[in-house]
Amino acid sequence: MLEQYGYVLVFLLAGIFFILGAFITGWVLSPNGLLGVKYKYKKEIMVDTYECGVETYGTSWIRFNVSFYLYALLFVIFDIETVFLYPWAVSFKQLGMNGFLEMIVFIAILLVGLAYAWKKEALKWE
């Protein structure tokens, strides 16, 4: 079974390789590239940040809305729930009713958390 993961590794490397190949092809064929058309332009305008024609004011690396953090926190909680659910789901039939009742308790606690977040309007956008 472990040699199957060799395919995963090769796909990872091959994917990166294909993308880099595409980048190089693009660079070779693009204007002002290796084989492309050469032309002159006002580079400082062309490579400026795009903002519908206006000059950009300041940086865009700014503080952002706190609700993104709330969603991220909730996501982490529920993602960990799914991490617990998957091994349980695989052995669900062996565990029988006891395992199922325990998982109901676990999910209920999480649902209480979701209800609390809902009540506190953490799920409300803006």
Next chain:
Amino acid sequence: MGDQIVQWVAGLLRQAYAMLGLSPIAGILDRIVCAVAMFGFVSVFVMFLVWMERKVSAHMQSRIGPNRVGPFGLLQTLADAVKLTTKEDVHPVKRDKIPYFIAPILAFVATFMGMVVVPFDNKVVVADLNIGVLYIIAITSFTVIAILSAGWSSNNKYSLLGGFRSAAQIVSYEVPLVLSIVPIIMITGKLNFSSIVQYQQQAGYWFVVPQFVAFFTFIASATAEANRAPFDIPEAESELTGGFHTEYSGVKFAMFFLGEYVAVVVSSAVAATIFLGGWLPLPFFGFLHLPGFIWFMAKVLFIIYLIMAFRWTFPRLRVDQLMDFGWKVLIPITILNILITGFVVLLLGKGA
């Protein structure tokens, strides 16, 4: 049928290795051939899908759609790809160089690696991992990192907003997506895609019948995961120009585009495998004796057609409606579905 073709190709490859004197490294070469073949398949299939998307939207709007390049406009996407490749690659000067460069690579590679475990036919799968479902969920969620780093590193306000909205949306819909597969795993007790299909073969029904709720939530969250309409706020071109790929041009933009379509292919393939019986023939059509991969591709295309039809039949959601739909509708439904499935399976006994 499918595995006979694979055996035949493998035999041809062995002969080719022997002729070239490369037999000692046959294992590595096999893997490379697989990767190249999958890349070719994915590229051609995505080209076909872009053409299909344009034809479907044209059909829905009573237009003709692309019909100039090649027969029925089939080569239109190829022409577009060539055009994108010959476009100049403009980098904003204020970018953060390393994340800006890595983002399009990650966006494609993360979804491309999901294709490793997709079973096209009985025993026709690149790597039949025994944790296939978990693997595909884990690897495809890397696209969030690609989107975030693209949005952040472009140093553009549109990109930043689009990137954050995308990331918030994808992580929100990740949870119902993952939870809607759990009932299937509870019934089968397997995380391997081929085993799930074999279970459906033995049971004599597809999981879309007992688990139609899960199928619905899966398709809805997969559409949202792929950032497609009606869940395409992050790229809402009327407010955010291009979303997180505003500052990308040329080949780098093409890679995001390719990655998006590969994500659609991967989630449709997963849906076809676990809900629609993968390579199994349609009920009452088994007498046709078509090879399994034709059935599989037909199911994948059917789900992709559904996702494309959504785009033209549902209005775009607002951001708050989008988040509400994920957290307040889909997650409670999926959890309820897990509990009901658990009760029913336990009541019906171990044989269910």
